[in-house]
Amino acid sequence: MxxxxxGAGLVGSTTAYSLLMRGVGSEIVLVDKDARRAASEADDxxxxxxxxxxxxxxxxxYDGLEGAQVxxxxxxxxxxxxxxxxxxxxxxxxxxxDVIPSVLNAAPDAVLIITSNPVDVMTHVAVRFARAHGAxxxxxxxxxxxxxxxxxxxxxxxxxxxxxxxxxxxVLGEHGDSEVLAWSxxxxxxxxxxxxxxxxxxxxxxxxxxxxDDAVRNAAxxxxxxxxxxxxxxxxxxxxxxxxxxxxxxxxxxxxxxxxDVAGVPDVTLSLPRLVGGDGVLDTFRPDLPEDETTALATxxxxxxxxxxxxxxxxxxxx
Numbered sequence: 228m229x230x231x232x233x234g235a236g237l238v239g240s241t242t243a244y245s246l247l248m249r250g251v252g253s254e255i256v257l258v259d260k261d262a263r264r265a266a267s268e269a270d271d272x273x274x275x276x277x278x279x280x281x282x283x284x285x286x287x288x289y290d291g292l293e294g295a296q297v298x299x300x301x302x303x304x305x306x307x308x309x310x311x312x313x314x315x316x317x318x319x320x321x322x323x324x325d326v327i328p329s330v331l332n333a334a335p336d337a338v339l340i341i342t343s344n345p346v347d348v349m350t351h352v353a354v355r356f357a358r359a360h361g362a363x364x365x366x367x368x369x370x371x372x373x374x375x376x377x378x379x380x381x382x383x384x385x386x387x388x389x390x391x392x393x394x395x396x397x398v399l400g401e402h403g404d405s406e407v408l409a410w411s412x413x414x415x416x417x418x419x420x421x422x423x424x425x426x427x428x429x430x431x432x433x434x435x436x437x438x439x440d441d442a443v444r445n446a447a448x449x450x451x452x453x454x455x456x457x458x459x460x461x462x463x464x465x466x467x468x469x470x471x472x473x474x475x476x477x478x479x480x481x482x483x484x485x486x487x488d489v490a491g492v493p494d495v496t497l498s499l500p501r502l503v504g505g506d507g508v509l510d511t512f513r514p515d516l517p518e519d520e521t522t523a524l525a526t527x528x529x530x531x532x533x534x535x536x537x538x539x540x541x542x543x544x545x546x
Contacts, residue, residue, distance in 0.1 A: 228252045228253050228254070228296050228473050229252065229253070229254040229255075229256060229292075229294055229295040229296060230246060230251070230252040230254070230255050230256070230295060230296070230297050230298070230299070230469055230473070231255075231256045231258060231291075231292040231295040231297070231298035231299070231330070231334060231337070232255065232256070232257050232258065232298070232299045232301060233258045233259070233289075233292075233298060233299070233300050233301065233302050233326055233330060234258075234259060234300065234301035234302035234303065234343070235257045235258070235259035235261070235264050235265040235268045235269075235286070236259075236264075236301065237456050237458040238301045238342055238456075238458050238461055238462060238465075239257065239259070239268075239299065239301035239302075240257070240268040240272065241458040241459060241461075241462030242299055242301065242342075242461075242462040242465045242466060242469075243255050243257060243268070243269075243272050243284065244272050244275070244462065245462040245463045245465070245466035246282075246466045246469060247272060247275060247276065247279050247280060247282055247284065248275075248279055248280075248466075249280075249466050249470060250279070250280035250282070251466055251469055251470045251473060252282060252296075252297075252469070252473060253282060253283065254282065254283045254284075254285075255269075255272075255282060255283070255284045255285075256285055256286070256287050256291045256292060256295065257269050257284070257285070257286045257287070258286070258287060258288065258289055258291065258292065259286075259302075260302075262286065262288075265286035265287075266286040268286070269284045269285050269286040272284045273285070289329045289330065289332070289333045290333055291333075292330060292333040292334040292337070293333050293334060294334065295333075295334040295337045296336075296337060296338065296472070296473055297337060297338050297339075297340065297469050297472050297473060298330050298334055298337045298338075298339050298340070299339075299340045299342060299465055299469065300323075300326060300327070300330065300339055300340065300341050300342065300343060300353065301342045301343060302322055302323075302326050302343060303315065303318070303319035303322050303323075303343035303344065303349070304318045304319055304322075315344055315345070316345055316348055316349075316534060316537065316538065317537075317538075317541075319343050319344070319345075319349055320348070320349070320352050320538050320541070320544075322343075323343075323349065323352050323353055323356060324356070327339070327352075327353050327356035327357060327360070328356060328360055331357060331360045331362055335362070337366075338366045338367075338472050338505075338506070338507045339353065339357065339362075339366065339367040339368075340368065340369070340370060340465060340468055340469065340472070341353045341367065341368065341369040341370065341483070342369070342370045342461065342465055344402075345401075345402070345403060345534065346369040346370055346371060346402045346483055347369060347371065347401055347402055347403070347483045347496050347497050347498070347531045347534075348496070348531060348534045348535055348538060349369065350367070350368060350369030350371075350483045350484070350485075350496050351485060351495075351496035351531075351535050351538075352538060352544060353367050353369075354367050354368075354484075354485055354496070355544050355545055356544075356545060358545070359545035363506075365484075365506055365507040365508040365509065366506060366507040367507070368482045368483060368484045368501075368503075368507055368508050369402075369482060369483030369484070369496070369498075370402075370461065370464060370465055370468060370482060370483070371402050371480075371481050371482040371483030371484075371497070371498035372397070372398040372399065372400070372402050372406055372481040372483075372498040373464045373465075373467070373468060373480055373481055373482060373498075374460050374461050374464040375398035375402060375406055375443055375446075375481075376396070376397050376398045376480075376481045377391075377460070377464060378398075378442070378443045378446055378460075379396060379397075379398050379408055379439070379443050380394040380395070380396060381394075382439045382442055382443065383396070383413065383415075383420070383431070383439065386429075386431055386435060386439070387415065387423070387424060387427065387429045387431070388427075388429070389415060389416075393415055393416055394413070394414075394415050395412075395413070395414050395415070396409060396410070396412040396413035396414065396420070397409050397412050397481050397499075397500055397514065398443065398481060398498070399481065399497075399498055399499055399514075399520075399524055399527070400497050400498060400523070400524050400527030400528060400531075401497055401498075401527045401528075401530055401531050402483065402497075402498060403530075404444065404530075405523075405526055405527035405530045405531075406443075406444060406498075406527060407520055407523045407524050407527055408439070408440050408443060408444075409514060409516060409520050410436065410520075411514070411516055411517050411520055412514050412516075467480075468480060468482065468503065471503050471504070472503065472504070472505060472507065473505075474505075475504045475505035476503075476504065477502060477503070477504045477509070478502075478503050478504075479500050479501065479502055479503075479512065480500070480501060480503050481498040481499065481500055481501070482498060482501050482503060482508065483496055483497055483498045484496060484499075484501060484508045484511070486499070486511070489524065489525075489528040490521055490522075490524045490525035490528050491525055491528075492525060492528035492529050492532050493532075494532070494535075495528045495531050495532045495535065496531065496535070497527065497528055497531050499511050499512065499513060499514075500512040500514065
């Protein structure tokens, strides 16, 4: 099973390494406009093969993606300290005008997973180019709030003293400043979070909730300020999504995908719980949210829609 990765920067190369460490696929192909960088990353990652799993890791041009079941698109300008994800929007949208058609020409049957920031808008852009190319619906989607959701669950798990794999709940909306930590969706061991806390004698105060919200919402900014970029967490999250597609696991993940209407905002691309399998996004689930979270989701959807409007106003997207 071949996995392509377009963009051999920190996110793309770390994704390749995460795939190797998980033993996902049989071949990883790195594509980058800087062919020397792609080749060096492939060599470096390939040297870990004897210690991990028997995968082939190599660099190639777009034609090397032929036969790939999944292609991760990590190409674009990275977010830097002091920048929001939206600050890199214009430059990355222009890059996609070349990248998406090139990927689909080489691998027309592949599922494309978009990771370039701002991921919701870039996913919207990618879907538009894919539709113009005749790609089936559902086969192009973004990594969305998969990592944010994992951060949310981990912080709650640490606070109440349980394994994070048994904490369930979602971060919805934009992968960015307006994202919605949907506390109402949180459950542990089949019980609502508050009920579990009462059973265990644990508490999550309003101050705790505010701290967790801040830690999730601003995690990327703090990491970027400290070391210049984020890549380990997102690389692991993308590897999880790729594994889900290759194995047709039918997992429910908060990935980014176009919706006709979200909380009254039309034609917007953002994260909701979605069923993901071998053909990409198979279904969408809409949690029954309380009024405050519904309002927050509408605000988040509006923020993404405004950014999409900016791209559409440029006239660079296909109809």
